Amino acid sequence: MAANVQPEFETVAAVIVTRNRRENLRHCLETLLAQTYPLSAVFVVDNSSTDGTAEMVKGEFSPAIYHRLPDNVGSGGGYRTGLGLAFEEGASWLWAIDDEVVLEPDVLERMMARVAQPHRVADILLPAEFDPQTGRTRVHQAWYGPLIHRDVVAAIGLPMEEFFFWAADSEFFGRARSTGKFKILRAPDIVVTHDKRNPDVLEAKRHPSRLYYQTRNTIYIRRHIQRSPYKTVRSLVRVALGRAAKVIFSREPRKLQKTVMIFRGALDGLRGRLGKTVEIG
Known part of the structure:
Protein backbone atom coordinates (compact mmCIF):
# COMPACT_ATOMS: atom_id res chain seq x y z
CA MET A 1 0.00 0.00 0.00
CA ALA A 2 1.10 3.55 -0.62
CA ALA A 3 2.79 5.61 2.09
CA ASN A 4 2.56 9.30 3.02
CA VAL A 5 -0.74 9.77 1.23
CA GLN A 6 -2.63 12.92 2.20
CA PRO A 7 -6.40 12.92 1.62
CA GLU A 8 -6.38 16.28 -0.16
CA PHE A 9 -4.17 14.87 -2.93
CA GLU A 10 -6.30 11.80 -3.52
CA THR A 11 -8.76 12.12 -6.40
CA VAL A 12 -12.13 10.36 -6.27
CA ALA A 13 -14.39 9.49 -9.21
CA ALA A 14 -17.97 8.44 -8.46
CA VAL A 15 -19.90 5.85 -10.47
CA ILE A 16 -23.69 5.46 -10.46
CA VAL A 17 -25.48 2.76 -12.44
CA THR A 18 -29.16 3.33 -13.17
CA ARG A 19 -32.15 2.08 -15.12
CA ASN A 20 -35.61 3.68 -15.11
CA ARG A 21 -35.26 5.23 -11.66
CA ARG A 22 -35.20 8.87 -12.66
CA GLU A 23 -36.48 10.32 -9.38
CA ASN A 24 -34.21 8.13 -7.27
CA LEU A 25 -31.28 9.11 -9.46
CA ARG A 26 -32.14 12.81 -9.18
CA HIS A 27 -32.08 12.64 -5.38
CA CYS A 28 -28.87 10.61 -5.42
CA LEU A 29 -27.11 13.08 -7.73
CA GLU A 30 -28.28 16.07 -5.70
CA THR A 31 -26.63 14.64 -2.58
CA LEU A 32 -23.59 13.39 -4.47
CA LEU A 33 -22.80 16.74 -6.06
CA ALA A 34 -23.18 18.45 -2.67
CA GLN A 35 -20.23 16.56 -1.15
CA THR A 36 -17.73 18.62 0.83
CA TYR A 37 -14.87 16.55 -0.59
CA PRO A 38 -14.40 17.47 -4.28
CA LEU A 39 -14.99 14.80 -6.90
CA SER A 40 -12.74 14.55 -9.94
CA ALA A 41 -15.56 13.03 -12.00
CA VAL A 42 -19.11 11.68 -11.70
CA PHE A 43 -20.06 8.94 -14.16
CA VAL A 44 -23.71 8.03 -14.67
CA VAL A 45 -24.00 4.70 -16.50
CA ASP A 46 -27.51 4.28 -17.90
CA ASN A 47 -28.72 0.76 -18.69
CA SER A 48 -30.96 1.92 -21.57
CA SER A 49 -33.55 3.79 -19.49
CA THR A 50 -36.83 4.73 -21.15
CA ASP A 51 -38.15 7.16 -18.52
CA GLY A 52 -36.38 10.37 -19.50
CA THR A 53 -33.26 9.72 -17.45
CA ALA A 54 -30.95 11.00 -20.20
CA GLU A 55 -32.77 14.33 -20.51
CA MET A 56 -32.85 14.78 -16.75
CA VAL A 57 -29.14 14.12 -16.23
CA LYS A 58 -28.04 16.27 -19.17
CA GLY A 59 -30.44 19.09 -18.32
CA GLU A 60 -30.08 19.26 -14.54
CA PHE A 61 -26.68 17.78 -13.72
CA SER A 62 -24.20 19.09 -16.27
CA PRO A 63 -21.12 18.19 -14.14
CA ALA A 64 -22.03 14.50 -14.47
CA ILE A 65 -20.63 12.48 -17.37
CA TYR A 66 -23.57 10.60 -18.88
CA HIS A 67 -22.80 7.24 -20.50
CA ARG A 68 -25.73 5.39 -22.08
CA LEU A 69 -25.42 1.69 -22.84
CA PRO A 70 -27.22 0.37 -25.95
CA ASP A 71 -28.65 -2.57 -24.00
CA ASN A 72 -29.48 -3.36 -20.39
CA VAL A 73 -26.40 -5.23 -19.15
CA GLY A 74 -27.55 -5.28 -15.53
CA SER A 75 -25.73 -4.03 -12.47
CA GLY A 76 -22.81 -6.35 -13.19
CA GLY A 77 -22.18 -4.94 -16.65
CA GLY A 78 -23.05 -1.42 -15.53
CA TYR A 79 -20.47 -1.30 -12.75
CA ARG A 80 -17.94 -3.03 -14.94
CA THR A 81 -18.39 -0.20 -17.46
CA GLY A 82 -18.54 2.60 -14.89
CA LEU A 83 -15.59 1.51 -12.77
CA GLY A 84 -13.64 1.00 -15.98
CA LEU A 85 -14.37 4.59 -17.01
CA ALA A 86 -13.35 5.89 -13.58
CA PHE A 87 -10.16 3.83 -13.67
CA GLU A 88 -9.26 5.15 -17.13
CA GLU A 89 -9.98 8.70 -15.93
CA GLY A 90 -7.05 8.21 -13.55
CA ALA A 91 -8.79 8.67 -10.20
CA SER A 92 -6.98 7.34 -7.15
CA TRP A 93 -10.23 6.12 -5.64
CA LEU A 94 -13.38 4.76 -7.30
CA TRP A 95 -16.67 5.34 -5.46
CA ALA A 96 -19.48 2.96 -6.51
CA ILE A 97 -22.96 4.22 -5.62
CA ASP A 98 -26.38 2.64 -6.05
CA ASP A 99 -28.94 5.03 -7.55
CA GLU A 100 -31.20 4.54 -4.52
CA VAL A 101 -28.52 5.80 -2.14
CA VAL A 102 -28.85 9.19 -0.42
CA LEU A 103 -25.71 10.79 1.02
CA GLU A 104 -24.96 13.22 3.81
CA PRO A 105 -22.72 16.09 2.58
CA ASP A 106 -19.65 15.00 4.54
CA VAL A 107 -19.79 11.25 3.86
CA LEU A 108 -16.96 11.21 1.32
CA GLU A 109 -14.83 13.56 3.41
CA ARG A 110 -15.17 11.22 6.38
CA MET A 111 -14.41 8.17 4.25
CA MET A 112 -11.28 9.73 2.83
CA ALA A 113 -10.10 10.80 6.27
CA ARG A 114 -10.58 7.21 7.44
CA VAL A 115 -8.60 5.50 4.69
CA ALA A 116 -5.73 8.01 4.53
CA GLN A 117 -4.74 9.09 8.06
CA PRO A 118 -2.05 10.09 6.92
CA HIS A 119 -0.99 6.75 5.43
CA ARG A 120 -3.37 4.55 3.48
CA VAL A 121 -4.81 2.09 5.98
CA ALA A 122 -7.27 0.31 3.70
CA ASP A 123 -7.77 -0.44 0.02
CA ILE A 124 -11.56 -0.80 0.18
CA LEU A 125 -13.85 0.97 2.64
CA LEU A 126 -17.41 -0.32 3.14
CA PRO A 127 -19.83 2.19 4.72
CA ALA A 128 -22.99 1.12 6.53
CA GLU A 129 -26.37 1.08 4.79
CA PHE A 130 -29.38 2.48 6.64
CA ASP A 131 -32.75 1.09 5.53
CA PRO A 132 -35.53 3.54 6.50
CA GLN A 133 -38.17 0.82 6.04
CA THR A 134 -36.71 -1.53 8.64
CA GLY A 135 -34.71 0.94 10.70
CA ARG A 136 -31.67 -1.33 10.40
CA THR A 137 -28.12 -0.21 9.75
CA ARG A 138 -25.73 -2.84 8.39
CA VAL A 139 -22.43 -3.03 6.52
CA HIS A 140 -22.75 -4.93 3.24
CA GLN A 141 -20.37 -6.02 0.52
CA ALA A 142 -22.54 -4.17 -1.95
CA TRP A 143 -22.65 -1.12 -4.22
CA TYR A 144 -24.03 1.09 -1.43
CA GLY A 145 -21.07 3.44 -1.53
CA PRO A 146 -17.87 1.37 -1.26
CA LEU A 147 -14.65 3.31 -1.80
CA ILE A 148 -12.17 1.26 -3.86
CA HIS A 149 -8.54 2.14 -4.50
CA ARG A 150 -7.44 1.87 -8.12
CA ASP A 151 -4.71 -0.59 -7.12
CA VAL A 152 -7.45 -3.14 -6.44
CA VAL A 153 -8.85 -2.87 -9.97
CA ALA A 154 -5.34 -2.90 -11.45
CA ALA A 155 -4.66 -6.20 -9.66
CA ILE A 156 -7.92 -8.15 -9.91
CA GLY A 157 -9.80 -6.52 -12.78
CA LEU A 158 -13.37 -5.25 -12.94
CA PRO A 159 -16.68 -6.75 -11.74
CA MET A 160 -18.03 -9.74 -13.67
CA GLU A 161 -20.66 -8.65 -16.16
CA GLU A 162 -21.66 -12.31 -16.56
CA PHE A 163 -23.63 -12.14 -13.31
CA PHE A 164 -25.89 -9.54 -14.96
CA PHE A 165 -27.98 -8.93 -11.84
CA TRP A 166 -27.13 -9.70 -8.20
CA ALA A 167 -23.84 -10.73 -6.54
CA ALA A 168 -21.35 -9.03 -8.87
CA ASP A 169 -20.44 -6.83 -5.91
CA SER A 170 -19.90 -9.63 -3.39
CA GLU A 171 -17.90 -11.63 -5.95
CA PHE A 172 -15.69 -8.60 -6.63
CA PHE A 173 -14.95 -7.98 -2.95
CA GLY A 174 -14.41 -11.69 -2.37
CA ARG A 175 -11.93 -11.75 -5.24
CA ALA A 176 -10.03 -8.83 -3.71
CA ARG A 177 -9.95 -10.53 -0.31
CA SER A 178 -8.79 -13.86 -1.76
CA THR A 179 -5.55 -12.29 -3.03
CA GLY A 180 -4.43 -11.60 0.52
CA LYS A 181 -3.00 -8.28 -0.68
CA PHE A 182 -5.78 -5.83 0.09
CA LYS A 183 -7.36 -4.66 3.32
CA ILE A 184 -11.13 -4.22 3.42
CA LEU A 185 -12.24 -1.85 6.18
CA ARG A 186 -15.80 -1.91 7.49
CA ALA A 187 -17.03 1.48 8.74
CA PRO A 188 -20.31 1.03 10.67
CA ASP A 189 -20.19 4.65 11.86
CA ILE A 190 -20.16 6.08 8.32
CA VAL A 191 -23.72 5.67 7.09
CA VAL A 192 -25.51 6.09 3.76
CA THR A 193 -29.28 5.87 3.37
CA HIS A 194 -30.80 3.32 0.99
CA ASP A 195 -34.10 4.88 -0.09
CA LYS A 196 -36.24 2.00 -1.41
CA ARG A 197 -39.64 3.66 -1.08
CA ASN A 198 -40.35 4.24 -4.79
CA PRO A 199 -43.50 2.09 -5.40
CA ASP A 200 -42.58 1.34 -9.03
CA VAL A 201 -39.14 0.15 -7.96
CA LEU A 202 -40.59 -1.96 -5.16
CA GLU A 203 -42.96 -3.67 -7.60
CA ALA A 204 -40.12 -4.41 -10.03
CA LYS A 205 -38.12 -6.01 -7.22
Whole structure:
Protein backbone atom coordinates (compact mmCIF):
# COMPACT_ATOMS: atom_id res chain seq x y z
CA MET A 1 0.00 0.00 0.00
CA ALA A 2 1.10 3.55 -0.62
CA ALA A 3 2.79 5.61 2.09
CA ASN A 4 2.56 9.30 3.02
CA VAL A 5 -0.74 9.77 1.23
CA GLN A 6 -2.63 12.92 2.20
CA PRO A 7 -6.40 12.92 1.62
CA GLU A 8 -6.38 16.28 -0.16
CA PHE A 9 -4.17 14.87 -2.93
CA GLU A 10 -6.30 11.80 -3.52
CA THR A 11 -8.76 12.12 -6.40
CA VAL A 12 -12.13 10.36 -6.27
CA ALA A 13 -14.39 9.49 -9.21
CA ALA A 14 -17.97 8.44 -8.46
CA VAL A 15 -19.90 5.85 -10.47
CA ILE A 16 -23.69 5.46 -10.46
CA VAL A 17 -25.48 2.76 -12.44
CA THR A 18 -29.16 3.33 -13.17
CA ARG A 19 -32.15 2.08 -15.12
CA ASN A 20 -35.61 3.68 -15.11
CA ARG A 21 -35.26 5.23 -11.66
CA ARG A 22 -35.20 8.87 -12.66
CA GLU A 23 -36.48 10.32 -9.38
CA ASN A 24 -34.21 8.13 -7.27
CA LEU A 25 -31.28 9.11 -9.46
CA ARG A 26 -32.14 12.81 -9.18
CA HIS A 27 -32.08 12.64 -5.38
CA CYS A 28 -28.87 10.61 -5.42
CA LEU A 29 -27.11 13.08 -7.73
CA GLU A 30 -28.28 16.07 -5.70
CA THR A 31 -26.63 14.64 -2.58
CA LEU A 32 -23.59 13.39 -4.47
CA LEU A 33 -22.80 16.74 -6.06
CA ALA A 34 -23.18 18.45 -2.67
CA GLN A 35 -20.23 16.56 -1.15
CA THR A 36 -17.73 18.62 0.83
CA TYR A 37 -14.87 16.55 -0.59
CA PRO A 38 -14.40 17.47 -4.28
CA LEU A 39 -14.99 14.80 -6.90
CA SER A 40 -12.74 14.55 -9.94
CA ALA A 41 -15.56 13.03 -12.00
CA VAL A 42 -19.11 11.68 -11.70
CA PHE A 43 -20.06 8.94 -14.16
CA VAL A 44 -23.71 8.03 -14.67
CA VAL A 45 -24.00 4.70 -16.50
CA ASP A 46 -27.51 4.28 -17.90
CA ASN A 47 -28.72 0.76 -18.69
CA SER A 48 -30.96 1.92 -21.57
CA SER A 49 -33.55 3.79 -19.49
CA THR A 50 -36.83 4.73 -21.15
CA ASP A 51 -38.15 7.16 -18.52
CA GLY A 52 -36.38 10.37 -19.50
CA THR A 53 -33.26 9.72 -17.45
CA ALA A 54 -30.95 11.00 -20.20
CA GLU A 55 -32.77 14.33 -20.51
CA MET A 56 -32.85 14.78 -16.75
CA VAL A 57 -29.14 14.12 -16.23
CA LYS A 58 -28.04 16.27 -19.17
CA GLY A 59 -30.44 19.09 -18.32
CA GLU A 60 -30.08 19.26 -14.54
CA PHE A 61 -26.68 17.78 -13.72
CA SER A 62 -24.20 19.09 -16.27
CA PRO A 63 -21.12 18.19 -14.14
CA ALA A 64 -22.03 14.50 -14.47
CA ILE A 65 -20.63 12.48 -17.37
CA TYR A 66 -23.57 10.60 -18.88
CA HIS A 67 -22.80 7.24 -20.50
CA ARG A 68 -25.73 5.39 -22.08
CA LEU A 69 -25.42 1.69 -22.84
CA PRO A 70 -27.22 0.37 -25.95
CA ASP A 71 -28.65 -2.57 -24.00
CA ASN A 72 -29.48 -3.36 -20.39
CA VAL A 73 -26.40 -5.23 -19.15
CA GLY A 74 -27.55 -5.28 -15.53
CA SER A 75 -25.73 -4.03 -12.47
CA GLY A 76 -22.81 -6.35 -13.19
CA GLY A 77 -22.18 -4.94 -16.65
CA GLY A 78 -23.05 -1.42 -15.53
CA TYR A 79 -20.47 -1.30 -12.75
CA ARG A 80 -17.94 -3.03 -14.94
CA THR A 81 -18.39 -0.20 -17.46
CA GLY A 82 -18.54 2.60 -14.89
CA LEU A 83 -15.59 1.51 -12.77
CA GLY A 84 -13.64 1.00 -15.98
CA LEU A 85 -14.37 4.59 -17.01
CA ALA A 86 -13.35 5.89 -13.58
CA PHE A 87 -10.16 3.83 -13.67
CA GLU A 88 -9.26 5.15 -17.13
CA GLU A 89 -9.98 8.70 -15.93
CA GLY A 90 -7.05 8.21 -13.55
CA ALA A 91 -8.79 8.67 -10.20
CA SER A 92 -6.98 7.34 -7.15
CA TRP A 93 -10.23 6.12 -5.64
CA LEU A 94 -13.38 4.76 -7.30
CA TRP A 95 -16.67 5.34 -5.46
CA ALA A 96 -19.48 2.96 -6.51
CA ILE A 97 -22.96 4.22 -5.62
CA ASP A 98 -26.38 2.64 -6.05
CA ASP A 99 -28.94 5.03 -7.55
CA GLU A 100 -31.20 4.54 -4.52
CA VAL A 101 -28.52 5.80 -2.14
CA VAL A 102 -28.85 9.19 -0.42
CA LEU A 103 -25.71 10.79 1.02
CA GLU A 104 -24.96 13.22 3.81
CA PRO A 105 -22.72 16.09 2.58
CA ASP A 106 -19.65 15.00 4.54
CA VAL A 107 -19.79 11.25 3.86
CA LEU A 108 -16.96 11.21 1.32
CA GLU A 109 -14.83 13.56 3.41
CA ARG A 110 -15.17 11.22 6.38
CA MET A 111 -14.41 8.17 4.25
CA MET A 112 -11.28 9.73 2.83
CA ALA A 113 -10.10 10.80 6.27
CA ARG A 114 -10.58 7.21 7.44
CA VAL A 115 -8.60 5.50 4.69
CA ALA A 116 -5.73 8.01 4.53
CA GLN A 117 -4.74 9.09 8.06
CA PRO A 118 -2.05 10.09 6.92
CA HIS A 119 -0.99 6.75 5.43
CA ARG A 120 -3.37 4.55 3.48
CA VAL A 121 -4.81 2.09 5.98
CA ALA A 122 -7.27 0.31 3.70
CA ASP A 123 -7.77 -0.44 0.02
CA ILE A 124 -11.56 -0.80 0.18
CA LEU A 125 -13.85 0.97 2.64
CA LEU A 126 -17.41 -0.32 3.14
CA PRO A 127 -19.83 2.19 4.72
CA ALA A 128 -22.99 1.12 6.53
CA GLU A 129 -26.37 1.08 4.79
CA PHE A 130 -29.38 2.48 6.64
CA ASP A 131 -32.75 1.09 5.53
CA PRO A 132 -35.53 3.54 6.50
CA GLN A 133 -38.17 0.82 6.04
CA THR A 134 -36.71 -1.53 8.64
CA GLY A 135 -34.71 0.94 10.70
CA ARG A 136 -31.67 -1.33 10.40
CA THR A 137 -28.12 -0.21 9.75
CA ARG A 138 -25.73 -2.84 8.39
CA VAL A 139 -22.43 -3.03 6.52
CA HIS A 140 -22.75 -4.93 3.24
CA GLN A 141 -20.37 -6.02 0.52
CA ALA A 142 -22.54 -4.17 -1.95
CA TRP A 143 -22.65 -1.12 -4.22
CA TYR A 144 -24.03 1.09 -1.43
CA GLY A 145 -21.07 3.44 -1.53
CA PRO A 146 -17.87 1.37 -1.26
CA LEU A 147 -14.65 3.31 -1.80
CA ILE A 148 -12.17 1.26 -3.86
CA HIS A 149 -8.54 2.14 -4.50
CA ARG A 150 -7.44 1.87 -8.12
CA ASP A 151 -4.71 -0.59 -7.12
CA VAL A 152 -7.45 -3.14 -6.44
CA VAL A 153 -8.85 -2.87 -9.97
CA ALA A 154 -5.34 -2.90 -11.45
CA ALA A 155 -4.66 -6.20 -9.66
CA ILE A 156 -7.92 -8.15 -9.91
CA GLY A 157 -9.80 -6.52 -12.78
CA LEU A 158 -13.37 -5.25 -12.94
CA PRO A 159 -16.68 -6.75 -11.74
CA MET A 160 -18.03 -9.74 -13.67
CA GLU A 161 -20.66 -8.65 -16.16
CA GLU A 162 -21.66 -12.31 -16.56
CA PHE A 163 -23.63 -12.14 -13.31
CA PHE A 164 -25.89 -9.54 -14.96
CA PHE A 165 -27.98 -8.93 -11.84
CA TRP A 166 -27.13 -9.70 -8.20
CA ALA A 167 -23.84 -10.73 -6.54
CA ALA A 168 -21.35 -9.03 -8.87
CA ASP A 169 -20.44 -6.83 -5.91
CA SER A 170 -19.90 -9.63 -3.39
CA GLU A 171 -17.90 -11.63 -5.95
CA PHE A 172 -15.69 -8.60 -6.63
CA PHE A 173 -14.95 -7.98 -2.95
CA GLY A 174 -14.41 -11.69 -2.37
CA ARG A 175 -11.93 -11.75 -5.24
CA ALA A 176 -10.03 -8.83 -3.71
CA ARG A 177 -9.95 -10.53 -0.31
CA SER A 178 -8.79 -13.86 -1.76
CA THR A 179 -5.55 -12.29 -3.03
CA GLY A 180 -4.43 -11.60 0.52
CA LYS A 181 -3.00 -8.28 -0.68
CA PHE A 182 -5.78 -5.83 0.09
CA LYS A 183 -7.36 -4.66 3.32
CA ILE A 184 -11.13 -4.22 3.42
CA LEU A 185 -12.24 -1.85 6.18
CA ARG A 186 -15.80 -1.91 7.49
CA ALA A 187 -17.03 1.48 8.74
CA PRO A 188 -20.31 1.03 10.67
CA ASP A 189 -20.19 4.65 11.86
CA ILE A 190 -20.16 6.08 8.32
CA VAL A 191 -23.72 5.67 7.09
CA VAL A 192 -25.51 6.09 3.76
CA THR A 193 -29.28 5.87 3.37
CA HIS A 194 -30.80 3.32 0.99
CA ASP A 195 -34.10 4.88 -0.09
CA LYS A 196 -36.24 2.00 -1.41
CA ARG A 197 -39.64 3.66 -1.08
CA ASN A 198 -40.35 4.24 -4.79
CA PRO A 199 -43.50 2.09 -5.40
CA ASP A 200 -42.58 1.34 -9.03
CA VAL A 201 -39.14 0.15 -7.96
CA LEU A 202 -40.59 -1.96 -5.16
CA GLU A 203 -42.96 -3.67 -7.60
CA ALA A 204 -40.12 -4.41 -10.03
CA LYS A 205 -38.12 -6.01 -7.22
CA ARG A 206 -40.93 -8.54 -6.70
CA HIS A 207 -40.63 -9.83 -10.27
CA PRO A 208 -39.90 -13.59 -10.56
CA SER A 209 -36.78 -12.94 -12.66
CA ARG A 210 -35.06 -11.37 -9.65
CA LEU A 211 -35.35 -14.64 -7.74
CA TYR A 212 -33.76 -16.47 -10.66
CA TYR A 213 -30.62 -14.31 -10.64
CA GLN A 214 -30.37 -14.18 -6.86
CA THR A 215 -30.47 -17.97 -6.65
CA ARG A 216 -28.29 -18.68 -9.68
CA ASN A 217 -25.48 -16.32 -8.81
CA THR A 218 -25.33 -17.26 -5.14
CA ILE A 219 -25.02 -20.96 -5.98
CA TYR A 220 -22.55 -20.25 -8.79
CA ILE A 221 -20.22 -18.47 -6.35
CA ARG A 222 -20.37 -21.37 -3.89
CA ARG A 223 -19.93 -24.06 -6.54
CA HIS A 224 -17.55 -22.56 -9.10
CA ILE A 225 -15.60 -19.80 -7.30
CA GLN A 226 -15.35 -20.93 -3.69
CA ARG A 227 -15.43 -24.57 -4.86
CA SER A 228 -16.94 -25.66 -1.58
CA PRO A 229 -19.21 -28.74 -1.65
CA TYR A 230 -20.44 -27.91 1.84
CA LYS A 231 -21.34 -24.30 0.98
CA THR A 232 -22.93 -25.46 -2.28
CA VAL A 233 -25.22 -27.92 -0.50
CA ARG A 234 -26.00 -25.36 2.19
CA SER A 235 -26.91 -22.80 -0.47
CA LEU A 236 -29.17 -25.30 -2.22
CA VAL A 237 -31.01 -25.88 1.03
CA ARG A 238 -31.07 -22.33 2.39
CA VAL A 239 -31.23 -20.31 -0.81
CA ALA A 240 -33.19 -22.53 -3.20
CA LEU A 241 -35.39 -24.69 -0.97
CA GLY A 242 -35.73 -22.05 1.73
CA ARG A 243 -36.64 -19.31 -0.71
CA ALA A 244 -39.09 -21.56 -2.55
CA ALA A 245 -40.80 -22.53 0.71
CA LYS A 246 -41.07 -18.88 1.69
CA VAL A 247 -42.75 -18.07 -1.64
CA ILE A 248 -45.13 -21.04 -1.50
CA PHE A 249 -46.36 -20.26 2.01
CA SER A 250 -46.61 -16.51 1.45
CA ARG A 251 -49.44 -14.40 0.09
CA GLU A 252 -47.34 -13.21 -2.82
CA PRO A 253 -48.74 -13.33 -6.37
CA ARG A 254 -47.21 -15.47 -9.15
CA LYS A 255 -46.12 -18.22 -6.76
CA LEU A 256 -45.68 -20.82 -9.50
CA GLN A 257 -43.58 -18.50 -11.68
CA LYS A 258 -41.39 -17.55 -8.74
CA THR A 259 -40.88 -21.14 -7.63
CA VAL A 260 -39.95 -22.22 -11.16
CA MET A 261 -37.47 -19.35 -11.42
CA ILE A 262 -35.84 -20.29 -8.12
CA PHE A 263 -35.24 -23.90 -9.17
CA ARG A 264 -34.18 -22.89 -12.68
CA GLY A 265 -31.68 -20.51 -11.11
CA ALA A 266 -30.36 -23.26 -8.84
CA LEU A 267 -29.84 -25.58 -11.81
CA ASP A 268 -28.10 -22.94 -13.92
CA GLY A 269 -25.90 -21.97 -10.97
CA LEU A 270 -24.77 -25.57 -10.57
CA ARG A 271 -24.12 -25.89 -14.31
CA GLY A 272 -22.23 -22.59 -14.45
CA ARG A 273 -24.62 -21.01 -16.93
CA LEU A 274 -24.19 -17.25 -16.58
CA GLY A 275 -25.11 -14.18 -18.61
CA LYS A 276 -28.45 -12.56 -19.30
CA THR A 277 -30.46 -15.75 -19.57
CA VAL A 278 -33.79 -14.35 -18.31
CA GLU A 279 -35.30 -10.95 -19.07
CA ILE A 280 -35.29 -8.87 -15.91
CA GLY A 281 -38.59 -7.48 -14.69
